[in-house]
Amino acid sequence: MTEQPLRTWDEVREEMLAGDPEFRKEWARSEPLYSVIGAVLGRRAELGLTQAELAARMGKQQPAIARFEAGNSENPTLGFLQQLAGALDMRLVVHLEPNPEPARQVT
DSSP, X not given: OOOOOOOOHXXXXXXXXXXXHHHHHHHHHHXXXXXXXXXXXXXXXXXXXXXXXXXXXXXXXXXXXXXXHTTOOSSOOHHHHHHHXXXXXXXXXXXXXXXXXXXXXXX
């Protein structure tokens, strides 16, 4: 039996998005949050900050950062996101755009 090469998360995600409508729907709903989490993790790493150091910059406790980074903060407030951005020397940009797959009207 030959070993299958390990696939990246991007490869697995793309396969699931192509073949699983429920996953695609959930991904569309949650992707904005995970995109922000990824940006925070990347910037925190660039700056060499621990969760505790980031929390201190925000006037928060470390568990608040841990919950956010783990995705356990489903609805972070704009205020929290603005604090994060400021503490990371970033700027928060929020906008709405048309959905490429319009929702079907229920009749």
